[in-house]
Amino acid sequence: MAKIETPKPIRGTQDIFGPEAEAFAHVVETFERVRKLYRFRRVEMPVFERTEVFSRSLGETTDVVSKEMYSFEDRGGESLTLRPEFTAGIARAYLTAGWQQYAPLKVATHGPLFRYERPQKGRYRQFHQIDAEIIGAAEPQADVELLAMADQLLKELGIADGVTLQLNTLGDAPSREAWRQALIGYFRDHKASLSEDSQDRLERNPLRILDSKDPRDKPFTAEAPKIDAFLSGEAQDFFGQVCEGLKAAGVAWQRNEALVRGLDYYRHTAFEFVTDRLGAQGTVLGGGRYDGLIENLGGLHTPAVGWAAGIERLAMLVDASEPTLELAVVLEYPAADLFAQRLTSLLRREGLVCEMFATGSPRKRFDRAVKAKPKHILVVAAPDGDDANSVFLRVPSMERRDERVSSTIDAAIRKEFAPDWPETEQNHNWVGLTLGGVVQAQ
RNA sequence: GCGAUUGUAGCUCAGUUGGUUAGAGCGCCGGUUUGUGGUACCGGAGGUCGGGGGUUCGAGACCCCUCAAUCGCCCCA
Numbered sequence: 001m002a003k004i005e006t007p008k009p010i011r012g013t014q015d016i017f018g019p020e021a022e023a024f025a026h027v028v029e030t031f032e033r034v035r036k037l038y039r040f041r042r043v044e045m046p047v048f049e050r051t052e053v054f055s056r057s058l059g060e061t062t063d064v065v066s067k068e069m070y071s072f073e074d075r076g077g078e079s080l081t082l083r084p085e086f087t088a089g090i091a092r093a094y095l096t097a098g099w100q101q102y103a104p105l106k107v108a109t110h111g112p113l114f115r116y117e118r119p120q121k122g123r124y125r126q127f128h129q130i131d132a133e134i135i136g137a138a139e140p141q142a143d144v145e146l147l148a149m150a151d152q153l154l155k156e157l158g159i160a161d162g163v164t165l166q167l168n169t170l171g172d173a174p175s176r177e178a179w180r181q182a183l184i185g186y187f188r189d190h191k192a193s194l195s196e197d198s199q200d201r202l203e204r205n206p207l208r209i210l211d212s213k214d215p216r217d218k219p220f221t222a223e224a225p226k227i228d229a230f231l232s233g234e235a236q237d238f239f240g241q242v243c244e245g246l247k248a249a250g251v252a253w254q255r256n257e258a259l260v261r262g263l264d265y266y267r268h269t270a271f272e273f274v275t276d277r278l279g280a281q282g283t284v285l286g287g288g289r290y291d292g293l294i295e296n297l298g299g300l301h302t303p304a305v306g307w308a309a310g311i312e313r314l315a316m317l318v319d320a321s322e323p324t325l326e327l328a329v330v331l332e333y334p335a336a337d338l339f340a341q342r343l344t345s346l347l348r349r350e351g352l353v354c355e356m357f358a359t360g361s362p363r364k365r366f367d368r369a370v371k372a373k374p375k376h377i378l379v380v381a382a383p384d385g386d387d388a389n390s391v392f393l394r395v396p397s398m399e400r401r402d403e404r405v406s407s408t409i410d411a412a413i414r415k416e417f418a419p420d421w422p423e424t425e426q427n428h429n430w431v432g433l434t435l436g437g438v439v440q441a442q
Numbered sequence: 443g444c445g446a447u448u449g450u451a452g453c454u455c456a457g458u459u460g461g462u463u464a465g466a467g468c469g470c471c472g473g474u475u476u477g478u479g480g481u482a483c484c485g486g487a488g489g490u491c492g493g494g495g496g497u498u499c500g501a502g503a504c505c506c507c508u509c510a511a512u513c514g515c516c517c518c519a
Contacts, residue, residue: 008509008510009510011509011511062517063517063518064517068517085518085519113519115517117517117518118444118515119510120513120514121512121514123519197515214515262517262518272519279513279514281518281519285519287519308519309519310519313519360470360471361472361473363477364471364472366480367479367480367481369480370480371480373480377479379478379479381478394478
């Protein structure tokens, strides 16, 4: 008989467990809390969309659309795509789900996204983001509010220290296009001296040359035309107001004139929160204004701003651990199994983090309980006397002693099993108690 | 898509220039010891040495291909 082969996990997917899963959950929980402080409304989005939602939003020539999307035909012959980002889907919903009536609309969501990329640290094919968008708001205050929320989130996650906010403006559509043309002209003059990657970028995505890491490009990027020279009066004014608003909101930032966005829909404000603690995947949160996107999807001109952050990347920077075990109930007397189960449920209902050790060799259960590092251990042991229907409870004194735990145990036992047991100070230090007739008790 | 490094038990790893029946620690299961306690000892389960092909009398070690992980490039959050 052939051996059954275990299916392999799909490349770039992760099975997250233990402390890492706690860190992941902590990021999401913190995001949920902060997002409510700013009154961003929760939305749930489909994981797949018609392919054109993304191809028309992000730009046909971007890497994401041209080679990283999980696209497939469904049984009806429709081309569908697993979402590679949130913004395009939310913009689509804004137009098709009647959300325009709520404009200006602040929404937040989180969930899995899919990109066919080479996996490495902090980069996966199924990855997860938290996301916040403000749609239908043309004012710089919207940018400021969004950035203030991001800043507060990172502070509450306790990782703001290693992270800096880099800010830039790409200008309005005419400014951006003029700058783009100037960059193409400038780099074309030096094309032969540029790195192969940048020569390629020259045609597809010239802005990207600016943040090239190749030393051959560095001398030219430093001298390249700056966006500031191409900004219209309105664009300049807009960026100025964003900067002032951030100052008023107490958000620290650095100007980075080389900061650009990879996706075509970005205008005006562009920003990234960057850390040096994550190797190559240094951007922890990024976004900007995308005033042109909704029109690309067939809607009226609708200004909007948004950001997204990789949960995995944030989780790597965050401290989180699994909840400590407050009480281990050790069943050393197998006949008292049902009693121990009942006691454990009782204590959990009282809010104790509680786990029962009742399997395997009875004489080794105590040792296993100790290894779980509980604050307290409650041993359900055989009675001293002949009454096989009784149990003997022991609470060994522990260094991690916790008053709440001992008094909860006291109260629960008194209420359920031993109403006559005197409530005295010394009960909190009890080492042993014989309970009669509880093994068969309901 | 490109480059480098790595792949031996559930986990962390050892395995000498190719040489009998592939090991340890931890974990798991059981036994003994202890008996108000995180002890010690004994035993057991668990491996087609990532997969395929080749060189050789002989491959976990060498060669080729492939898959995967890690770290960079690219891209992006």
